[in-house]
Amino acid sequence: MTGVRVAGVGLTPFGRHEGREGRDLFAEAALSALADAGVESGDVEHLNYGNFMGALAERQGHQAPLMVEAAGLRCPGTRYEEACASAGVAVREAVRAIRSGEADMLLAGGMERMTNLSTAEVTESLAVAADELFEVRAGVTFPGAYALMARAYFDRYGGDREDLAHVASKNHSNALNNEYAQYQREVTVEEVLDAPTVASPLGLFDACPITDGASALVLVSDEYAAEHDLDAPVSVAGTGQGGDRAALQDRADMALTPAATDAADEAYADAGITADDVEVAEVHDCFTIAEVAALESLGFYEPGEGIGAARRGETTRDGDLPVNLSGGLKAKGHPVGATGGSQLAEMTRILRGDHPNSDAVPDATVGLTHNAGGTVASAVVHVLEVAE
Amino acid sequence: MTGEGEGEETPRNGSYEEWVDALAEGGFYLECGDGHGSLPPRRVCPECGYTDLAERALPGTGTVATFSEVHVAAPAFADETPYVTAVVDFGPVRLTGVLRDVSADEVAIGDSVAPDVEPDGPDGRPLVVFRPA
Numbered sequence: 001m002t003g004v005r006v007a008g009v010g011l012t013p014f015g016r017h018e019g020r021e022g023r024d025l026f027a028e029a030a031l032s033a034l035a036d037a038g039v040e041s042g043d044v045e046h047l048n049y050g051n052f053m054g055a056l057a058e059r060q061g062h063q064a065p066l067m068v069e070a071a072g073l074r075c076p077g078t079r080y081e082e083a084c085a086s087a088g089v090a091v092r093e094a095v096r097a098i099r100s101g102e103a104d105m106l107l108a109g110g111m112e113r114m115t116n117l118s119t120a121e122v123t124e125s126l127a128v129a130a131d132e133l134f135e136v137r138a139g140v141t142f143p144g145a146y147a148l149m150a151r152a153y154f155d156r157y158g159g160d161r162e163d164l165a166h167v168a169s170k171n172h173s174n175a176l177n178n179e180y181a182q183y184q185r186e187v188t189v190e191e192v193l194d195a196p197t198v199a200s201p202l203g204l205f206d207a208c209p210i211t212d213g214a215s216a217l218v219l220v221s222d223e224y225a226a227e228h229d230l231d232a233p234v235s236v237a238g239t240g241q242g243g244d245r246a247a248l249q250d251r252a253d254m255a256l257t258p259a260a261t262d263a264a265d266e267a268y269a270d271a272g273i274t275a276d277d278v279e280v281a282e283v284h285d286c287f288t289i290a291e292v293a294a295l296e297s298l299g300f301y302e303p304g305e306g307i308g309a310a311r312r313g314e315t316t317r318d319g320d321l322p323v324n325l326s327g328g329l330k331a332k333g334h335p336v337g338a339t340g341g342s343q344l345a346e347m348t349r350i351l352r353g354d355h356p357n358s359d360a361v362p363d364a365t366v367g368l369t370h371n372a373g374g375t376v377a378s379a380v381v382h383v384l385e386v387a388e
Numbered sequence: 389m390t391g392e393g394e395g396e397e398t399p400r401n402g403s404y405e406e407w408v409d410a411l412a413e414g415g416f417y418l419e420c421g422d423g424h425g426s427l428p429p430r431r432v433c434p435e436c437g438y439t440d441l442a443e444r445a446l447p448g449t450g451t452v453a454t455f456s457e458v459h460v461a462a463p464a465f466a467d468e469t470p471y472v473t474a475v476v477d478f479g480p481v482r483l484t485g486v487l488r489d490v491s492a493d494e495v496a497i498g499d500s501v502a503p504d505v506e507p508d509g510p511d512g513r514p515l516v517v518f519r520p521a
Contacts, residue, residue, distance in 0.1 A: 124462035133404045134427065137509070138484045138516050139458065139465045144473050147456035155454065155497045199473075200457040200492060245434065249475045249482040254454055 003222040004098045005232040005387070007105075008037025009345035014213040014333030015182040016115045022051075022058055022214075023070040026111040029214035029338075030071035033107065033345075037218035037230065044218070045103040047077030048094040050087030050110025051337035056125040057113050071216075073107065081337075083129035084286060086110055087215060088340025088371030088380030092239045094219050095382075104224040109216035109345075112335035122210050126336070129374045131247035143207055143287065145248055145375045147199035150289040153255035154201070157304035161201050164288035165192035166310040168205050168330055171285060174317060175327025177356040180342075182209055182333030192288075206288040211333035215341030217348070234348045237366075238273070238383030240266025246377045257376035260297035264370070264381045268299075271366075271383040275299030278383075279364040280350060281321065282343040284372040285328040294370050295323065298381070317360045325350055325357040340371035340380060347384050402428040402443075408514045411505035415446035417481045425480025449521045450478035452499045457492035464511035476501055476518055485516030 010032025012025050026049075034041050047068050055061045064077030080090040087110030094108035114122055126142040127135075135145065154160060169189050175181035187205055195203040225232045242262030248254055268274055275298060283298070285291035295306035300321060309315045315323040326332045326346035329339060347367040349355035365386040372379045407428045410416055418426045418441040420433035425444075432439050455474040458465075465471065472487040472495060483503060487495060502521035509515025 119460065120463045120466060123460060124464075127462055135484055136462075137511070137513055139461065139468065139471060139473055139486050139510070140484060141458055141461060143460065144456050144458045147458075148454045148473065148475055151456060151497070152454040196459070197457070197470075198460045200459075202456075247484070249484045250434075254475065 001099050002101065004095050004236040005220050005222060005225045005230070006217055006234045006236065006344065006348045006384070007039060007220045007225060007230050007232040008033045008035070008218040009348050010036055010216045011180045011342055011345050012214045013180050014211050014335060017212040018115070020212070022054060022060065022063070022111050022113040023066050025113065025212060025214040026067045026216070027070040029109060029111070029216040030107060033109070033216035033218050039105065039218060039228065039230070041072055042074055043105045044073050044075055044107045046075050046097065046106045047071070047073055048080060048090035048106055048108040049077055050080050050090040050340060052081055052083055052086050052112060053125045053128065053336065057117055067111070071107065082378045083373035084284065084334070084336045085340055085371045085373030085378045085380050086337040089241070091217060091341055091344055091382065092241060092380050095236050095239050098219060098221050104221045106219050107216055108219055109214065109341035110337040111214035112337040113212050114210045114335060115212050119210065134247045134249060141199060143202055144199040146287040146289055147202045148248055149254055149293065149375060150201050153289060153292065153307070156255050157307065159307035161193060162189065163307045163311050164206055164292070165189040167285065167288040167291050168192045170310045170316050171324045171328040171330040174325050174357060175331035178327050178332060181327040181331055182211055183331045202287055202289070208286045208329040208334040211335040213333060213335035213338050213342070215338040215345050217341055217344055233386055234351050235385050235387040236382055237385040238267035238271030240264060240270060240381045242379045244377045246374065248375050256303060257293045257297045257372070257379065259376050259379040260294060260370060260372060260381065261299070263379040264298045267381040267383050271385065273366060273383060277366050278321065278368045279366050280325065280361045281323050281368040281370065282326060282328070282347050283323055283370040285324060285330045286334055288330070290372065291323065291328065293376065298368065298370060317357065322360050325355070325360055343369040343371055344382060344384065351384055351386050404429060408505055408516065411503050411516060414448065415503055416443045417446055418442065419444045419480060423480070427481060446503065447478050449500045449502050450476040450483070452495060452497050452501060453477040453482060454497060455487065455492070455495055468510050474518055476503070483516055485518050488517045489519050
C-alpha cells in the first residue's frame with residue numbers, strides 16, 4: 001500500500017466574502033493548493049469536494065462538476081456531504097483512493113457560503129444536520145444541541161461557563177497572527193462570560209462565527225512525489241471515521257462523543273501511534289464545549305478532565321499539547337463544508353514550519369485533525385506526520 | 389432479515405405523525421425483544437437488529453436529562469424565544485421538546501415532567517411539549 005503525501009494546500013481567507021460566488025471561493029483555494037504543490041492540474045484524477053448547505057445558501061446542488069470547472073481541472077468530481085465533517089470525509093476518501101492504487105493525485109477540500117443568509121436562515125440551514133423529526137421539529141437549533149450537551153456535561157462531570165470561556169479566549173489568541181482567520185483579535189474570559197446568550201449555558205463567544213470560505217489540498221502517492229521530486233514532507237499517516245445515533249436523545253451519555261473515539265482509534269492504529277504520540281492538534285470547536293468533548297474522545301484526557309485543559313494552560317500555545325493553533329473554528333471561522341480540509345491545510349503548514357504559529361511546536365512531527373458532523377454523529381480523524 | 393422471500397412483511401410500527409399525535413393520549417414507544425426502546429418509524433431495533441417491535445405505553449412522567457434556554461432560533465420559532473428545550477428521560481426512550489409552564493431559572497436536571505403535544509406548533513406542525521408533573 002502506498003503512502004499519501006500532502007503536496008500542497010490552499011485556503012481562502014475565512015470571513016465575509018460579500019458578493020463572491022461559491023465557485024469563485026473554491027477556485028481561489030484550489031489554484032492556491034496547486035501552486036503550493038507545484039504540480040500540473042492535468043494530473044489531478046478526481047476532485048473530492050465537501051459542501052453542506054449549498055442547495056439552501058446558493059440554490060445550487062450538484063456542485064462537484066462546477067467546482068472542477070472553476071478550478072480548471074479535467075476530471076470528474078464527487079461531492080461529499082456529512083454536515084460539518086463534509087470536507088474531512090472528502091479528504092479521507094481521497095486518501096483511500098490513493099492508497100488503493102486507483103489514483104496518484106486527487107484534489108480534496110470543500111467550500112461553504114453562509115454570510116449571504118441572515119442569522120435566522122443560517123440557524124435554520126444548519127439545523128438540517130440534526131434529526132428533523134425528533135429534534136428540529138421540537139425547536140432544537142445547532143447551538144441549542146451543543147448547549148444541551150454542555151449542560152449534561154456540567155451535570156455529570158462538573159466544570160462551568162468560565163472553563164469554557166478559557167477555550168474561546170485561547171483560540172482567539174491563536175488566531176491573532178493567522179492571516180486566514182476571521183477574527184484576528186483577543187477575546188478575554190470576561191468578554192466571553194458577558195456576551196449575550198445564544199442557548200444557555202452557551203453565549204455568543206462560545207460559538208463559532210458564520211463564515212464564507214474554501215479549502216483545498218493536493219494529495220499524491222509517495223511514488224508520484226518521488227518521481228516528480230516534490231517537496232512534500234508531510235504525509236497522511238492515519239485516517240479514521242466514526243458514527244453515532246443522529247439524535248442527541250438517543251445517545252447513552254449526552255456529554256460524550258464516542259464517534260470521535262472510534263475515528264481516533266482507527267486513525268491511531270492506522271498510523272501505528274497512540275494518543276500520547278500526538279504533539280499538536282486541530283479539533284472541531286464549533287462550540288467551546290465541542291473542544292472539551294474532542295479532547296476527551298481523542299484520548300488526550302479522561303472524561304471530566306478535558307474541561308479544565310485550557311484554563312490550566314495545557315492546551316494553550318505554550319502548553320504540553322497546543323490545540324487549535326490556527327484559532328480553531330471559534331476564531332478562524334467555520335465555513336461548514338470547507339472546515340475539515342482547512343484543518344489539514346493548517347496542520348500541514350504547522351508541521352512544515354511555514355505557519356505563523358509553527359514556532360509554538362518547532363520540533364513537532366505528529367499532528368492530529370478532528371472534524372465532526374452534527375452533534376458528532378459523524379467524526380473523521382487524520383494523523384499527519386513529517387515523513388522521514 | 390425477513391422479507392418477500394419468506395412471505396413475511398417486516399413490521400413497520402407506525403409513522404412519526406401517528407406517534408406524535410398519540411402523545412395527546414399519553415403516547416407510546418417501541419420495544420424490541422431485548423428490551424431496547426426506540427421511536428417510529430422503525431423497522432429494526434437500532435441497538436440489536438431485532439425486528440419484532442411492540443408498542444408500549446410511554447411512562448406518564450419522565451425526568452429532565454438536560455435543557456437549554458434558546459435565545460436565537462430558526463425563523464419558525466423566532467416568536468417563541470426565549471424558550472426552554474429539554475431532553476426528557478422516560479427510561480427506555482428519551483424525548484426532546486419544549487418545556488412549558490416553567491422558566492429556565494426554575495428548571496433543574498432531574499425534575500419530573502409529563503409529555504404532551506401541541507397540535508399546531510410554531511412551524512404549523514405538532515410540537516412535543518413537557519409540563520411540570
